[in-house]
Amino acid sequence: xxxxxxxxxxxxxxxxxxxxxxxxxxxxxxxxxxxxxxxxxxxxxxxxxxxxxxxxxxxxxxxxxxxxxxxxxxxxxxxxxxxxxxxxxxxxxxxxxxxxxxxxxxxxxxxxxxxxxxxxxxxxxxxxxxxxxxxxxxxxxxxxxxxxxxxxxxxxxxxxxxxxxxxxxxxxxxxxxxxxxxxxxxxxxxxxxxxxxxxxxxxxxxxxxxxxxxxxxxxxx
Numbered sequence: 001x002x003x004x005x006x007x008x009x010x011x012x013x014x015x016x017x018x019x020x021x022x023x024x025x026x027x028x029x030x031x032x033x034x035x036x037x038x039x040x041x042x043x044x045x046x047x048x049x050x051x052x053x054x055x056x057x058x059x060x061x062x063x064x065x066x067x068x069x070x071x072x073x074x075x076x077x078x079x080x081x082x083x084x085x086x087x088x089x090x091x092x093x094x095x096x097x098x099x100x101x102x103x104x105x106x107x108x109x110x111x112x113x114x115x116x117x118x119x120x121x122x123x124x125x126x127x128x129x130x131x132x133x134x135x136x137x138x139x140x141x142x143x144x145x146x147x148x149x150x151x152x153x154x155x156x157x158x159x160x161x162x163x164x165x166x167x168x169x170x171x172x173x174x175x176x177x178x179x180x181x182x183x184x185x186x187x188x189x190x191x192x193x194x195x196x197x198x199x200x201x202x203x204x205x206x207x208x209x210x211x212x213x214x215x216x217x218x219x220x221x
Contacts, residue, residue, distance in 0.1 A: 001155050003190075004183040005126050016054075016078040021171075024056060027212065031119055031148050032060045034208060038216050039144040043067045045114030048138050050131065051121030052098060055083035059090050061117070071113070073101035104130045109137055115144040116219070122149040123185040132198040139219040145203070147215040150185040159183060162211055188213055 044067030049058050052072025062070055074080055080098050087096045101107075103125070116139050122131050135145055153159045159182040167175045186194070188205055191213065195201050203217040 001152065001183075003152060003186065004180070006124065006180045006184040016076065016082065027148075027209070028057050028060055028119070030208065030212075031057050031117075031146075032064050034148070034214055034216075035061065035117065035144075035146045036064060038146065039115070042115060042144050045069075046071070046111070047115045047117060048113040049073070050103075050116065050118040050134060051124070052083060053079045053120075055086055055096065055098065057117075057119045058083075058096055059086060059092060062092050062095055063090075068095070068115075070096045072096065072098040074098070075100065075102040103134055105134055105137060111138075112140045113138050113143060114140055115146070117145075118147045118149075120149055120181070122147065122191075123181055128186060128190075128194050129198060132194060132200055135200075135219065136198070141219065141221040143219045145215075145217055145219050148208070148212055149215075150181055150211055151207070151213045152185040152187050153182055153211075156183075166211070182211070191215060 043065055047061070047068050047070045049055075049070055049072040052058055052074050053076075055072055058070050058072050062068065072083065074083070077100065080100055083098050087093055087098070116135050118131065122128055125131055131147070139145060153162060159179055162182060163175050163179050167178045170178075188207065191205060192201075195203050195205075195215070200220075202220060203215050206214045206216070208214045
C-alpha cells in the first residue's frame with residue numbers, strides 16, 4: 001500500500017485537545033520501559049526529545065529516571081502550551097525544558113546531547129531523512145538513540161481494524177487522526193533504507209507491537 005502523507009504539524013486546537021485527552025498510557029509506558037531495558041546503564045545526562053508534543057512521554061521518562069534532564073522540541077504552539085502546563089503541574093519545570101523548533105533545523109548548534117529520543121514524529125515528516133540528519137547534528141558519539149513510530153499496515157482494511165482495536169472509545173477526531181497516521185507511516189523496509197542512506201545502518205529495528213516499530217542503538221559519528 002502506498003504511503004499517504006499527512007500534515008507535518010498538529011497545530012489545530014481542536015485536534016490538539018483531542019490528542020491530549022486521549023489515553024496513551026499503554027504505548028507511552030511501553031516507550032519508557034523499552035528505553036530502560038535497552039539502555040540500562042543510562043541513568044543521568046541531557047536528553048533531547050524530537051517532536052515532544054504535549055510531553056506525556058517526557059514526563060513519564062523523567063519520573064522513571066530521576067537523574068536525567070530533558071529538552072523537548074516541537075513545531076506546534078498548541079502542543080507546547082499544553083506541555084508547559086503539564087510539566088509545571090507535575091513539578092518538573094527544573095528538569096524539563098521545551099522549545100518551539102521546526103525541522104529541518106538550520107540554526108546554530110550550541111550543545112550535543114547524551115541521548116536522543118522521539119515518539120511518533122517520523123510518520124509526520126514528508127522527508128524522513130530530516131529525522132536522521134537531526135540526530136546526526138545533536139547526538140554525542142555513543143549517545144543512546146531511541147525512536148518509536150507507527151508502522152504502515154498492509155492495506156486500508158488493516159488500518160481500519162487497528163483503529164477499531166485501539167481507538168474505538170476515542171473521539172471521532174482522534175480516530176481519524178490515528179487512521180491518517182497509520183497511512184502516513186513508513187514500513188520497516190523503508191526505515192531500513194533510510195538508515196542505510198544516512199550511514200546509520202548499524203541501528204537496530206524491532207517490531208514492538210502490532211502497530212509500533214522501535215529504532216535504537218548508540219550513535220556513531
